[in-house]
Amino acid sequence: MDTLRLLLVDDEPHILSALARQLRFHYRQDPRAIVIDMESDPTRALALIEERAYAVVISDYRMPDLTGVEVLTYMRSTQPQCTRLMLSGQVDQDGLTKAINSAQVHRFLAKPWTEGALVDAVESALAQHHAARVEVELLDRARSDQGEISPQELERRRLERLEPGLTRVEFDRDGAYVLAP
Structure with a gap:
C-alpha cells in the first residue's frame, strides 16, 4: 500500500500543530499509511512540493511572501493529481475567484474549523486524489x-x-x- 502524504502550509505554527494533531488522532488506527508534513514558510513548502509526492495539500490563504492561492496553483502545475484545500479565516471575492480558477481548490475550510469538517474535507480530498490517480x-x-x-x-x-x-x-x-x- 502506498504511503499517502499530506502537506499542511500555514505561517502560524499553532495552526499547523492543531491541524496535524486532529488528523493524526483521526488516522491513528487507519490501515492507510498517512504521513503529515508541515511547513510554516510557503517558499519552503514549494521546495517540498518539488521533492515529495502529496495526495492532499491544505494551505492557508493569507501568508507572508506567497499566498495560499500561489502555493496551490504551483501544486496544481507540479502535481496535478494532488487535491488542494484552502484554509482561511477570511477571503475576499478576488481571492475566492483565484482559488477556484487558478488553483482549482477542492474545498474551503474556515478558521476556526471543526474536527468533523476537517476530517470530511480530507476524506473527500483523499477520494478525489485516488480517483485522479487511477x-x-x-x-x-x-x-x-x-x-x-x-x-x-x-x-x-x-x-x-x-x-x-x-x-x-x-x-x-x-x-x-x-x-x-
Missing part, C-alpha cells in the same frame, strides 16, 4: 497498449508520480550527467 494510470496504460507511448515512458511517468523530479536529468554539452550540488 484515471491517469488507466489513460497511460491505454496509451501504452495503443503504442502512443513506450513502455519506458509509461514507467518514467509512474516513477515521476511517486517521486516528483526523480526522472528529470540534466546533461552538459558533452552529454554527461549534471549532478545537483
